[in-house]
Amino acid sequence: MSGITTTLRALHDGERDLEHALLAAAARHRAEHEFHHVALDIARWSREHAARLADAGRDHGLDLSGPRDNPASAALTALREKASEALGRRPETGLLLLHDLRDLHLAAARNSLHWEMLAQAAQATRDQGLLALVSSCHPQTLRQMRWTNTMIKVLSPQLLTSV
Numbered sequence: 001m002s003g004i005t006t007t008l009r010a011l012h013d014g015e016r017d018l019e020h021a022l023l024a025a026a027a028r029h030r031a032e033h034e035f036h037h038v039a040l041d042i043a044r045w046s047r048e049h050a051a052r053l054a055d056a057g058r059d060h061g062l063d064l065s066g067p068r069d070n071p072a073s074a075a076l077t078a079l080r081e082k083a084s085e086a087l088g089r090r091p092e093t094g095l096l097l098l099h100d101l102r103d104l105h106l107a108a109a110r111n112s113l114h115w116e117m118l119a120q121a122a123q124a125t126r127d128q129g130l131l132a133l134v135s136s137c138h139p140q141t142l143r144q145m146r147w148t149n150t151m152i153k154v155l156s157p158q159l160l161t162s163v
Helices: 003-028 033-059 072-087 091-125 128-162
Strands: none
Touching (some): 003 033, 033 091, 033 128, 091 128
């Protein structure tokens, strides 16, 4: 396995993990409508990135297809939604939201670093297909990072001083 295929696999897994984490956090924080809806929207970017990375992987002899969701996933999602409704807007949920935002930011940052490594490898090997993929997807990952960072900046003062 080459460094490029290793990076493609790591980034594909990272995008799938970020999508899953965004969807889970959106379900946990249903009462925070702005967070909930934006998280669902930007989870779609990670899903699209993973699909495009799977296509690129095939060009490099890598099979990144396969099911992501397991049967327990639907039951867990329903349980998270019920817990979110029961908790509502209690102070503890604010701290959980900050915790989730931190984890989402770190996951997006990890993906951003992989996108950067892939861009450098694509430039070194003059792989125009990979370079186009990075140029298209990496800016959205950077936007995911900026969104989580902005949400942390906006929410931290109120949530951390009111608990």
